[in-house]
Structure formats: structure tokens, C-alpha cells
Amino acid sequence: MDNLDNIFSQPTRRDLMRFGLACGAVCALGRAGRAITQDTPGKRQMAGPKLEGVARHAAMHWEKQPENRIKCVLCPRECEVADVERGYCGVRENHGGEYQTLVYGALCSANMDPIEKKPLFHYLPGTPAFSIATAGCNIECKFCQNWQISQFRPEQVESTLVTPERLVSVCKSRDCPTIAYTYSEPVIFYEYMHDTAALARQRGVGSVMISNGYIQEKPLRELCRQLTGVKIDLKAFTEKFYQEQCAGKLKPVLATLEWLKDIGIWFELVILIIPTLNDSPNEIKEMSAWVVKHLGPDVPMHFTRFHPTYRLKNLPRTPVSTLERCRKIAMDAGVHYVYAGNVPMHEGENTYCHRCRSELIRRVGFRVASNAVKDGKCSKCGAKIPGVWSQGQVIPG
Amino acid sequence: MSQQRTRREFLSQVGVAVAGVAIGGVAAPGCAAEPDEAGKPNRKAADNSSPRVAIARDDALARGRVGEHRELLRKLLDAAVQKVTKQADAVGGWRSMFRPTDHVGIKVNTLGLSTQPAVVDAIVAGLLSAGLAAENVIIWDRFDTELAAAGFKLNKSARGVQCRGTDAERYGSGYQRDIEISGEIGSCFSKIVAEEVTALICVPVLKDHNLAGASLGMKNFYGAIHNPNKYHDRNCDPYVADVVSHRFIGPKWRLTVCDATRAQYNAGPARHPGFAWPFGGLIVGSDVVATDAVAADLLDGERKRRGLKSLEDDKRPAKHITTAGARGLGVADLKKIERIDV
Numbered sequence: 001m002d003n004l005d006n007i008f009s010q011p012t013r014r015d016l017m018r019f020g021l022a023c024g025a026v027c028a029l030g031r032a033g034r035a036i037t038q039d040t041p042g043k044r045q046m047a048g049p050k051l052e053g054v055a056r057h058a059a060m061h062w063e064k065q066p067e068n069r070i071k072c073v074l075c076p077r078e079c080e081v082a083d084v085e086r087g088y089c090g091v092r093e094n095h096g097g098e099y100q101t102l103v104y105g106a107l108c109s110a111n112m113d114p115i116e117k118k119p120l121f122h123y124l125p126g127t128p129a130f131s132i133a134t135a136g137c138n139i140e141c142k143f144c145q146n147w148q149i150s151q152f153r154p155e156q157v158e159s160t161l162v163t164p165e166r167l168v169s170v171c172k173s174r175d176c177p178t179i180a181y182t183y184s185e186p187v188i189f190y191e192y193m194h195d196t197a198a199l200a201r202q203r204g205v206g207s208v209m210i211s212n213g214y215i216q217e218k219p220l221r222e223l224c225r226q227l228t229g230v231k232i233d234l235k236a237f238t239e240k241f242y243q244e245q246c247a248g249k250l251k252p253v254l255a256t257l258e259w260l261k262d263i264g265i266w267f268e269l270v271i272l273i274i275p276t277l278n279d280s281p282n283e284i285k286e287m288s289a290w291v292v293k294h295l296g297p298d299v300p301m302h303f304t305r306f307h308p309t310y311r312l313k314n315l316p317r318t319p320v321s322t323l324e325r326c327r328k329i330a331m332d333a334g335v336h337y338v339y340a341g342n343v344p345m346h347e348g349e350n351t352y353c354h355r356c357r358s359e360l361i362r363r364v365g366f367r368v369a370s371n372a373v374k375d376g377k378c379s380k381c382g383a384k385i386p387g388v389w390s391q392g393q394v395i396p397g
Numbered sequence: 398m399s400q401q402r403t404r405r406e407f408l409s410q411v412g413v414a415v416a417g418v419a420i421g422g423v424a425a426p427g428c429a430a431e432p433d434e435a436g437k438p439n440r441k442a443a444d445n446s447s448p449r450v451a452i453a454r455d456d457a458l459a460r461g462r463v464g465e466h467r468e469l470l471r472k473l474l475d476a477a478v479q480k481v482t483k484q485a486d487a488v489g490g491w492r493s494m495f496r497p498t499d500h501v502g503i504k505v506n507t508l509g510l511s512t513q514p515a516v517v518d519a520i521v522a523g524l525l526s527a528g529l530a531a532e533n534v535i536i537w538d539r540f541d542t543e544l545a546a547a548g549f550k551l552n553k554s555a556r557g558v559q560c561r562g563t564d565a566e567r568y569g570s571g572y573q574r575d576i577e578i579s580g581e582i583g584s585c586f587s588k589i590v591a592e593e594v595t596a597l598i599c600v601p602v603l604k605d606h607n608l609a610g611a612s613l614g615m616k617n618f619y620g621a622i623h624n625p626n627k628y629h630d631r632n633c634d635p636y637v638a639d640v641v642s643h644r645f646i647g648p649k650w651r652l653t654v655c656d657a658t659r660a661q662y663n664a665g666p667a668r669h670p671g672f673a674w675p676f677g678g679l680i681v682g683s684d685v686v687a688t689d690a691v692a693a694d695l696l697d698g699e700r701k702r703r704g705l706k707s708l709e710d711d712k713r714p715a716k717h718i719t720t721a722g723a724r725g726l727g728v729a730d731l732k733k734i735e736r737i738d739v
């Protein structure tokens with residue numbers, strides 16, 4: 001058997017710290033050691049019978065080409081893949097002219113995380129999200145915190161096979177309101193996410209995708225019928241950054257954001273601020289203006305702190321003052337909800353009513369210490385607060 | 398999860414920037430490597446002559462099964478090695494490239510149209526003739542499963558020639574834990590190439606590649622890194638040269654034996670019988686770039702002969718060969734390479 005039940009029932013010390021029950025420790029680590037950063041998998045990993053080989057399943061969103069080649073149209077890369085070869089993400093393979101995913105249910109990480117860790121601050125605050133990942137990613141950020149799973153092929157990472165049925169029934173039986181598809185890049189395990197989210201929705205469990213936004217329109221629209229929330233990492237606001245630091249492009253991500261707006265699903269933005277690479281006031285100003293113009297002022301922006309890792313170890317951690325500056329620029333541009341992330345106890349981690357500026361949600365680490373949002377409204381001035389405040393809002397009935 | 402590092406390991410990782418390492422172990426163009434007094438190959442160039450690439454062909458090889466021609470393969474390979482190294486005989490040729498104390502990794506290609514085991518047997522015989530112990534030779538590729546499917550007999554015992562995949566123990570345990578940076582690539586290398594071997598022989602197959610143009614010796618070393626899927630953009634260029642430049646590969650590279658017993662001129666790298674090309678030969682050289690350049694030229698010639706677009710016109714030129722040449726990893730200019738028919 002897998003250890004899904006244990007993940008629910010036995011919080012580790014780290015879980016407790018993450019939930020803020022050992023807040024002193026969180027703060028100390030945040031200052032002196034490796035900070036507890038958003039959306040990294042915890043220490044405890046999937047256990048259970050190891051997957052032998054890969055978890056093959058018919059892939060969605062691809063087209064046949066001559067000579068047994070295929071073209072994948074799941075993400076903007078549009079990989080042309082010859083027989084026996086794989087796409088850029090390393091988890092989709094051409095098998096005799098048929099495209100297959102190799103990670104259907106092959107979970108390499110599973111953790112019970114607070115939804116605040118994703119971070120989603122306007123989505124059922126204070127609730128847990130069962131967070132899962134498979135190996136693989138469709139871009140390569142030089143600062144990836146989770147590169148040991150995102151930049152490896154499935155057979156190079158220990159995985160356990162968990163069917164959508166098993167995952168959803170465990171969540172249901174433990175009253176976990178949300179499954180988060182996260183850590184690596186869920187777009188590349190699209191089929192599993194899609195099927196699991198559809199089943200979860202039927203059983204009253206929500207699904208949030210924590211993604212880089214590198215996906216094409218058709219699969220996104222199809223997927224969003226099953227999802228209940230999305231977080232997108234907007235890595236920067238220049239093509240140069242996307243090309244040099246992420247092996248990707250900015251334009252398709254902006255398109256995704258506009259489609260999400262059009263679809264009407266709840267989503268939030270995270271921008272990891274990296275000293276000298278994407279922290280210029282002008283860039284943040286342009287980005288914020290674009291958000292207000294194209295997405296509206298109610299899409300929250302989280303400016304989060306960078307820590308040296310993976311291929312980007314030569315830069316320092318982001319000064320808190322830089323995050324404060326970014327936050328101010330975005331608020332001045334008219335964004336209603338702007339946060340500073342990965343800085344525990346900072347006032348920028350709290351939610352303030354955009355109309356009366358009173359404190360609505362106070363956060364300590366990833367724990368919600370107080371919440372003054374009542375029925376989706378500010379309890380002081382009655383302003384409607386954008387977000388998902390009850391499961392019924394996203395899964396009627 | 399085996400790839401998960403502890404925090405201590407994680408923090409202790411130091412980015413290693415290694416770029417543009419010259420291929421020190423490979424004979425310089427025109428090198429007639431003479432063993433020095435200690436029997437150690439002296440790899441300094443004796444003159445400035447062109448690198449030699451031998452094309453050893455026999456019509457008989459194109460008939461029947463390759464495994465039926467072991468004797469012929471051995472003869473052809475020995476003759477090619479003798480010509481390439483400019484030694485008096487084949488044994489002298491093998492000895493000029495390998496010391497008895499070397500641990501030699503034979504990198505085969507088992508993705509799609511695969512290296513023939515009989516060709517590798519001929520290489521092993523050559524190494525043994527140079528005084529190497531069988532236990533010091535390892536035949537390897539990415540996966541046990543692919544090696545077995547290509548007809549190689551796995552051997553993980555302490556006796557005889559070793560044969561195993563990097564992923565033999567699964568879960569990425571066969572790759573180094575730390576990432577290596579070389580030019581634009583950032584990869585974990587196979588422990589076989591990084592930690593076990595002192596010398597490399599590359600045994601690719603003469604075949605077309607839908608993105609790189611041709612899948613030859615240098616491209617074959619995508620099988621030494623954990624994330625080759627990340628490096629197929631821009632016709633795999635400059636990534637192939639980045640991999641080959643790395644200190645784990647370039648300085649250890651001694652010989653390329655391109656298996657052209659059964660070649661494929663289109664729709665590679667997967668096996669595609671409709672484009673099979675019974676070349677019936679081996680392309681042998683100790684200059685990694687020159688050997689690939691000659692093989693790519695033969696491939697393009699065959700495409701032309703069959704009325705297909707050249708790789709260039711098909712928008713998949715084998716740019717990585719030119720890049721490797723420009724970086725000084727070997728000679729890419731065909732006019733500067735001496736082709737020898739054996």
C-alpha cells in the first residue's frame with residue numbers, strides 16, 4: 001500500500017512548523033538558515049510499492065505527423081517528436097506514432113500543505129491542500145527550488161503509483177477540501193491532473209493548479225472546467241529573462257493569464273524577485289500596469305523572496321526592502337491585493353481590505369492567525385473581497 | 398526519492414563551471430601516437446598533418462546478419478585502426494591509444510536503430526590485444542532494458558567485460574548527484590563516464606536524426622547526461638558541443654567506431670525499414686569531430702542519391718559538428734580531413 005493515509009494522519013515537526021504552530025522556529029529559520037519557502041515539497045515523500053518502469057497512458061493534445069512523428073500541442077513548445085523520442089519535458093514519449101504520457105499517477109511527492117504555502121491567499125484560507133507532483137517540467141528555470149524532481153525523467157525519480165480514485169477517496173475520507181497539483185509543473189502531467197480533478201469535482205473536492213502558465217488555450221479551457229483555482233508564476237516581464245533564465249517565452253504566459261481571466265476561474269500571481277535580474281522598478285511598474293489593464297485590479301500579486309539554488313547560486317537572497325518596493329509600486333499602479341512572500345511575520349503577508357484598509361487576514365508563517373472576511377466581505381466596511389471563501393462558490397451543491 | 402539531497406548536501410553543492418575543455422585525450426590531427434618508454438600513450442601530435450578517418454567497407458557485411466561476419470569485422474576494424482593511428486600493425490595501433498591500466502567505456506547507441514553487438518565484440522578484441530583485462534572494459538548506455546533489447550548480454554559480475562546501463566540500479570542512482578555546467582548545459586552525468594572510466598570509445602550508428610540532422614559520435618553522448626530532452630532545440634546546437642567539451646568526456650575520448658553495417662538515411666533515430674541503407678562498413682577515427690564530419694557527409698550524399706533534400710535544405714543541418722570544430726574539439730572542415738578507404 002502507499003502511505004497516503006499516513007501523510008494525512010501524522011504531521012511531521014516540519015508540518016507543524018509550516019502550519020505556524022512552532023512559529024518561533026519558523027522565524028528563526030527564516031532569518032538565519034534556509035528559509036521555509038513557498039511550495040517546496042516537505043521532507044516526507046511518497047512511500048509504497050515503487051513504480052517499476054514508467055506509468056504509460058495515452059496522452060492528450062497531440063497531432064500525427066508523417067513518418068511516425070507527432071506534434072505535441074499541449075504547451076507552447078509544440079515539440080515535434082520522432083518515434084522512440086521524448087518531448088522537452090521528458091515525460092511524454094512517441095511510441096510507434098502514438099503519444100504517451102509516462103507519469104500517469106506516478107507521484108514522486110505528496111504532502112499535506114496549508115493552501116497558504118502554494119501560495120493562494122484568497123482561496124479557502126487556513127485550509128489544507130493535499131499537494132502532489134510527478135517528475136518533469138516544460139521549462140527550465142535556473143533558480144528552480146524543486147529541480148531534483150522537475151528536471152529529471154520519471155525513471156530517475158522514485159515514484160509510487162496512485163490512481164485518481166485512490167487520491168480522491170483519501171481526500172474525501174479525510175475532509176481535505178483541495179488537491180494541489182504543484183511542486184514540479186502540473187501541465188506536463190495534464191492527463192492525470194485532468195482526470196483526478198474531474199473525479200474530485202464530482203465528489204466535492206476542489207483542485208488547484210500551481211503552474212508556470214506554459215500551456216495552450218484548448219487544453220487550458222478544457223482543464224479549467226475541472227479546476228477550482230490556479231496560481232501562475234509570472235517569472236518576469238521581459239522576453240530576455242524568460243529566454244535566458246527559463247528556456248521559455250513570456251508571451252505565451254501572458255496569453256494564459258488573459259485566457260484565465262476570460263474563463264473566470266480564480267487565480268493569483270506569484271513573481272519571484274531575483275536581485276539584478278527582474279527587480280528593476282520599471283519592469284515591476286510595467287508588469288503591474290499590464291496586470292491592472294488586462295486582468296483587473298483584483299488579481300492578487302505576490303512578490304516573493306529568492307534564495308540561491310540550482311544553477312543560480314551566485315546571487316544573494318532578495319533584500320526585504322526590494323520586496324517592499326515592488327509591493328508599493330504594484331499598489332500604486334492600482335493592484336488591490338499585493339503581498340510580500342517568503343518573509344514570515346512581515347505585514348506584507350497579511351490581507352488588507354482594498355476599500356477601508358483594515359486588516360482582514362493575519363498570517364503567521366503559513367498559519368492563519370485571524371480572518372475577518374465574512375461571507376466574502378470585509379467585516380468592517382462590507383466591501384466584497386475577491387476570492388474563493390467557501391467550497392460552495394466553486395463546486396455548487 | 399533518491400534524487401532528494403539532504404539540506405547539507407544541497408548547500409554543499411558548488412556550481413562547477415567547465416567550459417570549452419579541449420579534448421586532451423584525443424589524438425591531435427595527424428597524430429601518430431607513439432607509446433612512450435613506460436608503455437603510456439604519448440598523445441602529442443607528431444606533425445601537423447590532417448586527421449585520418451578510415452572507411453572500412455565490404456559488400457559481404459551488408460548481406461545476412463551482421464553477427465555472421467565477426468571475423469570480417471575484426472579484420473576491417475584492425476585495418477582501420479592501423480591506418481588511423483599510422484602504426485606498423487593493428488596491435489600497435491590499439492596500444493597507441495590505450496594503456497593496459499585504462500578502464501575503457503564503450504558507449505553504444507541503443508535508442509532506435511542500435512549498435513550491433515558484433516561490432517562491439519571486434520572492439521573488445523582489439524582492446525584485449527592491447528593488453529587490457531576484460532574486467533577493465535565496460536559496454537554501456539542509458540538503460541539495461543535498451544541494451545538487452547539491442548542484443549547485448551548484461552554482465553554486472555566482477556568477471557569478464559562489463560555491460561550495464563547507467564540506470565541499472567534505477568531511480569537515477571546511476572547519475573552523479575550534483576549538476577555540472579558546461580556552456581549552456583546543466584546536467585548530472587552518468588557515474589560510468591564521470592567516475593569509472595579513464596578512456597572512451599564511442600560506437601554510434603550511422604543514422605539520420607530528425608532534429609540534429611545526424612545522430613553520430615558526439616550526439617551519442619547525450620546518453621551520458623540525465624536530461625538530454627532539454628537540449629534538442631536549435632538542432633541540438635551548441636548543446637552537443639557543450640556535452641563533448643565537458644571534462645568527463647572530451648579528455649577521455651580516444652576513438653570513434655561508427656557502426657555503418659546497417660545505416661539509415663532518413664526518419665531517424667527510430668528504426669525505419671523503409672529508409673534502411675545497407676552500407677556494410679565502419680567509419681573509424683580518433684578525431685571526434687572529423688569522424689562525425691565524414692559520416693555526416695556520407696549520410697548527406699546518400700540522401701542526395703535517393704532524391705531527398707540535404708539535411709541543410711531539410712532545416713536540420715548537423716550544426717553541432719561545425720560548432721565543435723570551431724571550438725577546437727577537432728576538425729570539421731572536410732577539406733582538411735584525410736579519408737582513407739580500407
Ligand code: SF4
Nearest residue numbers: 072075078079087089
Ligand atoms: S508538454 Fe512536453 S512534449 Fe508537449 S510541447 Fe510541452 S514540452 Fe513538448
